[in-house]
Amino acid sequence: MTSTHETTAPADLDPANPFAAPSALPYGLPDFSVIREEHYEPAILAGMAAHRAEVEAIATNPEPATVENTLVALERSGQLLGRAARAYFNQLPSDSTPGLEDIQERLAPLFSAHRDAINMDARLHERVRALADAAEAGDLDLEPDTAYLVEKLMTQFKRSGIALSPGDQDTLRELNARITSLEASFGRKLLAGANEASVLVTDEAELAGLSADAKAGARAAAAARGQDGWLLEMQLFTHQNVLASLQDAATRERVQSASMARGATGGENDTREVLLELARLRAHHAQLLGYEHHAAYTVADATAGTTAAVNEMLGRLAPAAVANARREAADLATVSGAPRRPEPVEGSDGVAAADWSFLNEAVRKERFNLDDAALRPYLELERVLHDGVFKAAGLLFGLSFVERPDLPGYHPDVRVFEVFDAVEPGEPGTGLGLFLADLYTRESKRGGAWMDSLVVQSTLLGEQPVVVNNLNIVKPPAGEPTLLVWDEVTTLFHEFGHALHGLLSDVRYPSQSGTSVPRDFVEYPSQVNEMWSWEPQILKSFAVHHVTGEPMPAEWVDTMLASRIWGEGFSTTEYLAAALLDQAWHQLTPDQVPTSVEDVLPFEAAALAAAGVDFASVPPRYRSTYFNHIFGGGYSAGYYSYIWSEVLDADTVQWYAENGGLTRENGEAFRRKLLARGGSQDPLVSFADLRGRAAEITPLLERRGLV
Ligand SMILES: [Zn+2]
Numbered sequence: 125m126t127s128t129h130e131t132t133a134p135a136d137l138d139p140a141n142p143f144a145a146p147s148a149l150p151y152g153l154p155d156f157s158v159i160r161e162e163h164y165e166p167a168i169l170a171g172m173a174a175h176r177a178e179v180e181a182i183a184t185n186p187e188p189a190t191v192e193n194t195l196v197a198l199e200r201s202g203q204l205l206g207r208a209a210r211a212y213f214n215q216l217p218s219d220s221t222p223g224l225e226d227i228q229e230r231l232a233p234l235f236s237a238h239r240d241a242i243n244m245d246a247r248l249h250e251r252v253r254a255l256a257d258a259a260e261a262g263d264l265d266l267e268p269d270t271a272y273l274v275e276k277l278m279t280q281f282k283r284s285g286i287a288l289s290p291g292d293q294d295t296l297r298e299l300n301a302r303i304t305s306l307e308a309s310f311g312r313k314l315l316a317g318a319n320e321a322s323v324l325v326t327d328e329a330e331l332a333g334l335s336a337d338a339k340a341g342a343r344a345a346a347a348a349r350g351q352d353g354w355l356l357e358m359q360l361f362t363h364q365n366v367l368a369s370l371q372d373a374a375t376r377e378r379v380q381s382a383s384m385a386r387g388a389t390g391g392e393n394d395t396r397e398v399l400l401e402l403a404r405l406r407a408h409h410a411q412l413l414g415y416e417h418h419a420a421y422t423v424a425d426a427t428a429g430t431t432a433a434v435n436e437m438l439g440r441l442a443p444a445a446v447a448n449a450r451r452e453a454a455d456l457a458t459v460s461g462a463p464r465r466p467e468p469v470e471g472s473d474g475v476a477a478a479d480w481s482f483l484n485e486a487v488r489k490e491r492f493n494l495d496d497a498a499l500r501p502y503l504e505l506e507r508v509l510h511d512g513v514f515k516a517a518g519l520l521f522g523l524s525f526v527e528r529p530d531l532p533g534y535h536p537d538v539r540v541f542e543v544f545d546a547v548e549p550g551e552p553g554t555g556l557g558l559f560l561a562d563l564y565t566r567e568s569k570r571g572g573a574w575m576d577s578l579v580v581q582s583t584l585l586g587e588q589p590v591v592v593n594n595l596n597i598v599k600p601p602a603g604e605p606t607l608l609v610w611d612e613v614t615t616l617f618h619e620f621g622h623a624l625h626g627l628l629s630d631v632r633y634p635s636q637s638g639t640s641v642p643r644d645f646v647e648y649p650s651q652v653n654e655m656w657s658w659e660p661q662i663l664k665s666f667a668v669h670h671v672t673g674e675p676m677p678a679e680w681v682d683t684m685l686a687s688r689i690w691g692e693g694f695s696t697t698e699y700l701a702a703a704l705l706d707q708a709w710h711q712l713t714p715d716q717v718p719t720s721v722e723d724v725l726p727f728e729a730a731a732l733a734a735a736g737v738d739f740a741s742v743p744p745r746y747r748s749t750y751f752n753h754i755f756g757g758g759y760s761a762g763y764y765s766y767i768w769s770e771v772l773d774a775d776t777v778q779w780y781a782e783n784g785g786l787t788r789e790n791g792e793a794f795r796r797k798l799l800a801r802g803g804s805q806d807p808l809v810s811f812a813d814l815r816g817r818a819a820e821i822t823p824l825l826e827r828r829g830l831v
Pocket of ligand 1 (some may be wrong): 531618622647650
């Protein structure tokens with residue numbers, strides 16, 4: 125017998141710890157009014173112990189495996205750990221303290237050991253395999269979500285190396301440890317190398333064009349290192365933002381060369397040796413697990429499935445993107461007062477990479493003269509939220525939102541909204557979940573914007589979703605309205621798209637809830653939601669002057685729309701070049717990986733040429749030697765994901781357009797066929813169910829002006 129509710133917390137967790145029992149607040153919102161930093165670690169440790177004990181009971185159950193005593197029991201296990209860890213990992217990036225950071229340092233190896241202990245449990249594997257075999261033989265009838273769960277679990281076991289001999293398992297563990305340490309080393313070298321690559325300017329005249337703020341920042345950066353002058357520091361990507369404003373061509377050239385040389389300058393911060401070893405060890409790791417190379421290993425667990433599918437998609441986009449970048453280069457070359465290079469750079473169509481964004485900025489100012497300062501009074505946060513983001517969700521999905529100031533957030537800036545479903549005018553509707561909006565920047569919050577879940581929806585556990593959106597909007601002085609720039613409006617819609625994926629989830633198993641989908645799919649619903657910021661009905665509703673109530677002038681809207689595809693040739697090309705490099709390095713078998721550091725840049729050049737993206741005016745967004753996403757951690761062989769999701773997104777935008785746009789009926793279809801399904805079936809099946817066919821690439825090409 126499995127109990128419906130988890131048993132009481134383990135004896136070694138203080139019952140006064142707020143995580144010891146499920147929260148009594150609505151929707152299981154963690155009670156942040158009593159949670160303190162010191163509650164997290166003991167709750168997580170006790171949660172790990174409890175989870176292990178629950179898993180042990182499943183693994184040693186003398187009864188033959190059944191769906192109930194194995195799969196359902198696994199899905200029910202780990203609830204204490206889940207609620208404590210979710211609250212902790214939500215707070216860590218959003219409102220961090222040195223104490224919370226220390227906890228992470230202590231717990232990171234324990235989390236990885238905890239996962240391994242479960243994924244490498246041979247007894248558990250046997251029980252799941254027995255169910256998979258019985259289903260395969262036709263002796264056991266599994267419901268579709270359960271069948272998909274079994275399939276995913278078997279994949280997870282395979283990828284953990286459970287089927288390997290003890291000797292190979294040891295090798296695998298050694299490889300994992302070495303890979304992790306090489307990734308950390310790549311990151312460290314990159315950081316030190318970026319400092320080393322900073323460009324020191326001692327003659328102020330060479331900084332002409334730079335804003336006063338940027339200059340002051342550069343001055344302070346130099347002073348911080350005891351240098352006299354102005355220090356132009358490196359951002360991670362190739363194309364440095366200062367290039368758009370620096371009027372002096374020689375300074376631009378210095379910045380561009382320093383940026384592109386990172387990681388290949390010899391000496392301590394050279395990353396070439398590390399990246400070669402990483403490429404080789406990852407390939408070895410993949411082969412040990414039965415995959416041809418690391419890219420095959422990575423995409424097998426994504427919606428792409430095979431590297432052939434990834435190559436095909438990148439291969440179709442690349443020529444169109446480069447052709448468009450070449451058209452843009454021709455356009456830039458005609459800018460009046462454009463820097464004329466005495467010796468055009470080979471293969472650059474007359475526009476040097478260092479000059480691109482300076483010329484681009486000139487064109488942008490001339491053709492799309494949009495002033496952020498003039499736009500902002502029309503983009504006031506409360507209106508954007510209520511008359512934009514929430515309104516679109518109401519019209520599409522029948523949702524309504526009521527602020528609950530009585531419910532505690534984890535920081536005073538956090539606002540809690542109760543979400544109601546299918547509300548009729550004048551009716552209260554059914555409570556669906558909670559949406560927490562943590563929109564302001566602060567020192568304790570990391571940069572960027574993201575969505576998180578505090579409670580994941582599951583009918584098995586009877587839980588409704590509690591989701592969080594984090595943004596980094598600068599807080600105005602007390603009593604003043606928060607006025608946004610257009611990018612922040614888009615980000616708000618984007619993150620809310622993730623929130624909807626969590627809120628509208630309607631699945632049985634918690635592991636399949638909402639955003640529990642592969643990373644090449646997870647950005648898709650959020651990208652789709654961005655479209656509503658441009659929808660005339662929605663835009664008209666929120667883009668209203670916060671004092672006068674006047675709508676935003678129509679010609680501004682037209683200009684904004686027109687400016688959207690300007691520059692897409694450049695940005696698509698630099699992105700695709702990086703994505704192709706990622707694939708090139710990770711589609712090698714161990715013995716195909718070059719052995720000498722001298723071969724790294726030639727390999728890169730050959731890979732770009734083979735893919736047709738060797739256009740010198742537009743270098744890759746990241747070169748191999750400073751491609752932190754893929755060599756410093758998580759995104760190896762996965763950098764293609766952004767555009768993969770965007771193919772689905774653009775095709776869906778077209779589906780809406782073909783079916784009448786912003787209607788309740790379309791929203792309902794998108795909700796039921798796609799958002800609600802979460803990870804309970806192959807996400808591409810959900811997509812085809814909605815679209816009536818597999819995804820096509822043309823809508824993306826059209827959107828980016830690449831046709
Ligand atoms: Zn996103």
